[in-house]
Amino acid sequence: MGARTDVALAVAGLHKKFTKRHKPPVVAVDHISVEVAYGKIVGLLGPNGAGKTTTIKCILGLMEPDGGEISVCGYDARRQRAAAMSRVAAVLEGARNIYWRLSVWENLEYFAGLNGIGGRDGALYFQQLLQRFGLEDKKDTTVLELSQGNKQKVAVACALAKRTPLVFLDEPTLGLDVETSYQLRQAIKDMVRDEGRTIVISSHDMAVVQDVCERVVIMANGRIIADDQVQNLLALFRTREYLVKLARDLTREGQEIIQEQFPQAVITSDGHDPSVRVQLINGQDIYRLIDVMRQANADIASITQEEPDLEKAFVELVRKERANGNG
Amino acid sequence: MKRRSWSSSGRSVPTAMVRWRSFAVNFKKAWLLMKRYPFNLLSSLLTMYLIFLGIFLGVKYLGGTSLSAVDTLEGIIVGYSLWTLSIFAFSDLSWELTNEAQMGTLEQMYLTPAGFAWAQAGYLIGDLLFFSVFEVAMIVLMMLTTHRYLHFDLVSIVPVLIFTLAPAYGIGFAVGGLALVYKRIQAFFQVVQFVLMGLLVVPVNRMPWARLLPMSEGNALLRQIMAGGRSLWQLPGQDLILLLATGIGYLALGLAAFGWAERVARRRGLLGQY
Ligand SMILES: Nc1ncnc2c1ncn2[C@@H]1O[C@H](COP(=O)(O)OP(=O)(O)OP(=O)(O)O)[C@@H](O)[C@H]1O
Ligand SMILES: [Mg+2]
Numbered sequence: 001m002g003a004r005t006d007v008a009l010a011v012a013g014l015h016k017k018f019t020k021r022h023k024p025p026v027v028a029v030d031h032i033s034v035e036v037a038y039g040k041i042v043g044l045l046g047p048n049g050a051g052k053t054t055t056i057k058c059i060l061g062l063m064e065p066d067g068g069e070i071s072v073c074g075y076d077a078r079r080q081r082a083a084a085m086s087r088v089a090a091v092l093e094g095a096r097n098i099y100w101r102l103s104v105w106e107n108l109e110y111f112a113g114l115n116g117i118g119g120r121d122g123a124l125y126f127q128q129l130l131q132r133f134g135l136e137d138k139k140d141t142t143v144l145e146l147s148q149g150n151k152q153k154v155a156v157a158c159a160l161a162k163r164t165p166l167v168f169l170d171e172p173t174l175g176l177d178v179e180t181s182y183q184l185r186q187a188i189k190d191m192v193r194d195e196g197r198t199i200v201i202s203s204h205d206m207a208v209v210q211d212v213c214e215r216v217v218i219m220a221n222g223r224i225i226a227d228d229q230v231q232n233l234l235a236l237f238r239t240r241e242y243l244v245k246l247a248r249d250l251t252r253e254g255q256e257i258i259q260e261q262f263p264q265a266v267i268t269s270d271g272h273d274p275s276v277r278v279q280l281i282n283g284q285d286i287y288r289l290i291d292v293m294r295q296a297n298a299d300i301a302s303i304t305q306e307e308p309d310l311e312k313a314f315v316e317l318v319r320k321e322r323a324n325g326n327g
Numbered sequence: 328m329k330r331r332s333w334s335s336s337g338r339s340v341p342t343a344m345v346r347w348r349s350f351a352v353n354f355k356k357a358w359l360l361m362k363r364y365p366f367n368l369l370s371s372l373l374t375m376y377l378i379f380l381g382i383f384l385g386v387k388y389l390g391g392t393s394l395s396a397v398d399t400l401e402g403i404i405v406g407y408s409l410w411t412l413s414i415f416a417f418s419d420l421s422w423e424l425t426n427e428a429q430m431g432t433l434e435q436m437y438l439t440p441a442g443f444a445w446a447q448a449g450y451l452i453g454d455l456l457f458f459s460v461f462e463v464a465m466i467v468l469m470m471l472t473t474h475r476y477l478h479f480d481l482v483s484i485v486p487v488l489i490f491t492l493a494p495a496y497g498i499g500f501a502v503g504g505l506a507l508v509y510k511r512i513q514a515f516f517q518v519v520q521f522v523l524m525g526l527l528v529v530p531v532n533r534m535p536w537a538r539l540l541p542m543s544e545g546n547a548l549l550r551q552i553m554a555g556g557r558s559l560w561q562l563p564g565q566d567l568i569l570l571l572a573t574g575i576g577y578l579a580l581g582l583a584a585f586g587w588a589e590r591v592a593r594r595r596g597l598l599g600q601y
Contacts, residue, residue, distance in 0.1 A: 018595065057596060062434050064593040086345065086440035092599060097431030099356070101363050113352030114439040114446060116345030142363075 005074035008166045008198035009036040009059070014068030015222075016054055028054040029065070030222035036200060038165070041192050043209035043230075044202040046219035047318055052202045053093065055219070056168050060090055073165055086115060089159040090168035098155050100144040104135060107143060111158040122161075129157045132187045149180035156184060160191060169201045173208050181205070185212050206311035218314060220321040233313045240281070241306035242289065246274040247299040254296035261292045277306075342441075349441035353449030361457050372461055375411050379469055382407065400475050401554035406527050408466050409546055412488075413495035413523050415458050420451065420499030421516055425506045434599040451496070483552045483559035490574030491545025495523065497581025498541065504588025507597055541577045544570045 016029040029051045036042050044052050058065040061077060070077040072084040091097065098107045108126045112118060117125075130136045133153045143151055156172050169188070173181045189212055191197050203209050209216060210230060218226040226233060249269045250258070258265055258276060266277040276298070280286060293300060306312075361368060382403065427433035436446045470476050502519055506512050529537045531547050538544045548570060551557045559567075592598050 054596065057434075057599075060434075060438060062437060062593065062598050063596040064590070082342070082345075082440045082442070085438055086340065088438075090438065092431060092434060097435050097599075099360075099430070099432060102356070102359055106359055110352045110356055111435060113348040114435065114441070116340035116348045116440070118348050118352070 006037075007035045008038045008040075008073055009034070009200070010069070010071045011035070011055075011059065012069040014055065014058060014065055014070065016051075016058055016063065016065045027222050029058065031068070032219070032222070032224050034217055034224060034227065036166075036198055038198050039192065039196045040215060041188070041199045041201060041213050043213035043216040044200055044219065045204075045206075045209060045216055045314055046202075050219040051222040052219055053170055054222075056090065056092070056170055056200070056202065060088065060168070061085070087164050088166045088168070089115070089162040089164040090170070091155045091159045091172055092168075092170045093174075098143055098151070098158055100151075101142065103140050103142050104130070104146075104154050104157075105139045107154060107158050108161045112161040112163070115162040115164065117161065117163055125163065126161055129161055132190060133157050134183060149176050152176060153180070153184060153187075156188070160197075165196075166198045167200070169199060171203055172201065173203055173205050181208060188212055206309065206314060210310040216310070218317055220318050223321075225321045226317050230310060234310065240279050242278050242280060242286070243304050243306050244276040244278070244289070244293065244298070245301040245304070246276070247301045249274045250276075250296060250298055254298055257296040258292055258298075261288070345439070346441040346445050349439045349445045350449035353436075353446045354453035357450050357453030358457055361454065368461065372465060375465060376468060379404075379407055380472065383469075383473055399554065400473055401477060402550050404466065404469050404473065404475065404477060405550045405553050406546060407469070408462060409491065409542070409549060410524050410527050411465070412458075412462055413492060413527070413542060414520050415462075416455065416492050416495040417499040417502070417519060417523060418516060419454055419458075420496060421503040421506060421519075422513075423450070424503035425513065428507055428597075428599060431599050437598060455492075477553040478556045480552060480556075480558055483557075484549065486559065487545055487548050487552060487570065490570050491542055491549060493574035494541030494577035494581075497577040497579070498523075500578075500581035501584035504585035507592045508588050508595075510597075538569060539573060541573065544573055 012033045013031050014029055014033070015027070015031045017025050017027050019025045032051075032055065044055070046052050054063060057063040058068075059070050059072070059077060061081060073087040075084040075087065077084045099110065102110065105126065108129070109118065109122070112122055112126065127136075130139060133156070135150065135153060135157070138146060138150060143154055146154065152172060152174075156169060159167055159169070172188075173184055176184065185208060188199060188201070192199060201209070201212065213230055215229050216226070216233065217224055246269075250267065255267055255269065258267060262278050264279055268275045268277075276293075278289060280289065383400070386400065386403070424433065427436065437443050439446050466477065498519060502512075502516065505515075523542070526540055526542050527546050529540060529543055531537050531543050538547070544566065548562055548566060551562065552559070589598075
């Protein structure tokens with residue numbers, strides 16, 4: 001009932017269904033609950049259509065949810081809208097939501113002004129933001145004339161210019177080159193470190209998420225299928241996947257023995273780099289693996305734990321969710 | 328410690344300041360966007376003037392046409408100016424809503440803690456003021472062309488004009504709201520411009536009920552002020568009451584329609600998607 005005051009964002013039981021005539025309804029967000037503590041960067045991941053944008057827009061009141069509780073910095077997002085909105089800013093889907101016909105500075109003044117930020121204090125802060133984003137020399141350039149990357153930086157800067165404790169960034173690095181993406185990430189990390197901001201960032205770019213986020217929330221089909229520290233998610237997969245490199249090809253018999261014991265093992269034995277890739281269910285399995293290898297008369301060159309990245313973890317989780325959904 | 332308190336309380340900006348700045352930056356936006364593309368404005372003003380010239384020459388050389396029979400040249404100047412102003416009011420609003428929805432900036436306007444109304448009001452009032460300057464220049468040009476001179480009693484004109492234009496904004500809100508929900512109905516915007524013209528040439532004298540239509544009463548009163556030289560105080564009280572009632576009434580209807588559209592748009596997630 002009471003709004004949570006100790007977290008930047010608390011969502012409980014949020015759900016949203018889209019109904020269109022002549023079409024089956026789409027459950028975009030299916031009763032999700034999530035909390036984000038102050039001063040954290042949280043990644044919001046999920047395949048296309050998972051419900052990320054819908055979730056963000058419901059929190060911002062740009063879409064009317066069918067139900068659920070949302071509190072922003074302790075204020076009920078619907079019943080205390082003004083108080084909640086003065087504490088949150090958002091960049092929605094890329095670089096679209098700024099004025100291309102206005103200059104960078106004019107955009108900053110405009111969007112900050114919507115939240116009552118301006119004057120001399122504001123100007124000082126905008127200047128600082130331009131520096132962080134490497135846009136000082138673009139201050140008076142019309143946004144239209146900027147590169148895609150700079151447009152996106154301006155959009156993010158406009159959201160940050162509102163000086164709100166909570167900021168949503170929906171795919172801020174979409175279509176950016178490596179260098180620009182890096183700069184943007186660095187700027188975001190700095191904002192969190194120096195100003196204690198709380199940032200929720202949705203992205204399809206796992207490298208970005210792995211780089212800036214401590215914690216990720218993964219959505220699929222409108223549900224949260226994983227919500228954990230990036231480290232834990234990686235660890236989850238690190239303990240399981242092993243790559244056994246072989247010095248020479250396995251015999252047919254050897255292959256059969258392995259396949260029998262580890263049905264999901266992927267055996268590569270086409271002459272070059274013969275290997276066996278296995279997912280182990282628990283820690284004890286490694287002994288069994290060695291035993292089976294000996295039985296199969298395998299000539300082991302090395303055993304390595306596959307270094308999982310977030311992308312692999314993500315794909316794996318989503319695949320499982322799909323399988324469950326269908327089964 | 329310091330960091331935590333900053334985050335949990337946010338920067339507290341007084342509500343009055345948030346409203347004022349939301350209003351002010353939108354007022355400024357109207358100016359910036361208008362001045363950034365002066366040729367758009369100039370070319371539409373030129374078109375407006377040429378259309379007027381056509382009407383004027385038609386009346387002058389064809390003489391005794393039906394138009395001149397029902398209206399004086401002064402009346403035509405007032406009616407024509409009001410038409411251009413009402414088209415501006417209407418299309419400014421409906422196009423702006425459509426464009427901002429398309430650009431994604433409408434969603435940002437909805438995020439202001441001051442509320443969308445403050446932001447939108449800043450833009451509309453700013454834009455109307457800036458456009459009015461050009462409108463006055465236009466009227467001067469028309470007067471010079473026709474050698475007929477109007478009375479510029481601003482104290483009488485401004486209040487009557489506000490309530491005369493209110494229905495145009497009402498229609499703008501209603502049509503803009505429809506565009507949010509149904510999208511791609513810009514062709515319909517053009518139709519509305521002609522409806523507005525129709526409303527301004529309805530002969531109120533011969534059809535008293537027509538005074539209930541949007542803008543008709545104000546149109547008649549503005550003619551009395553600008554062409555007839557009467558002041559606000561000399562106008563019949565019941566006419567003024569009718570002006571107020573239709574002005575507020577149609578604006579309220581338009582806002583109600585917009586409110587409905589806004590709720591539908593929020594439910595279907597259409598505020599920012601085009
Ligand atoms: N305005 C809308 N009207 C109808 N359906 C919608 C609307 N917006 C989203 N949806 C549907 O809701 C589901 C969730 O969409 P959403 O945009 O939230 O996903 P997402 O996770 O942001 O995807 P992406 O990664 O592609 O941005 C999808 O099936 C989508 O088609
Ligand atoms: Mg999305």
